[in-house]
Amino acid sequence: ATTDAALDPALWEGVSIPEILAETIPFLIASYEQRRGLMRAFLVQAGNDPTFAEKAIRVGDHLASRVRELLLVRKDEIRHPDPASAIDFGLRVVLGALDQKTLFPMTEQNAAILNPEFMGPELTRLYLNYLGVAAA
Secondary structure: OHHHHHOOHHHHOOOOHHHHHHHHHHHHHHHHHHOHHHHHHHHHHHHHOHHHHHHHHHHHHHHHHHHHHHHHOOHHHOOOOOHHHHHHHHHHHHHHHHHHHHHOOOOOOOHHHHOHHHHHHHHHHHHHHHHOOOOO
16 A cells, blocks of 8 residues: 555656655655565565565565556656566665565664765665666
């Protein structure tokens, strides 16, 4: 429900991919941060229970389908040769970084790069560059 509300295409009419990702990636980071314990338990359980893993995959696939739907309408902004696959793979990279941050505690050495103020813009830049979208 949160995904559907946040990624409702009506909310993003006339908005470019850089603007969408500049909002949605920090939203994902904040969601992970606000529910860190729950997300950690979710990830651990998915790694240990095949039935739970199937549910986790469905949640991830639903998020990916909503992001794909939102960005493919703007595929003229994407220079990657396979926009649909790039959208999905780029999102998985972003989520993988958030999963990694959730599962493993920050240390003094990595605190600067794993804080939300740094991660948001950098994950956005990473995703945009992979898609071949010019930043705003």
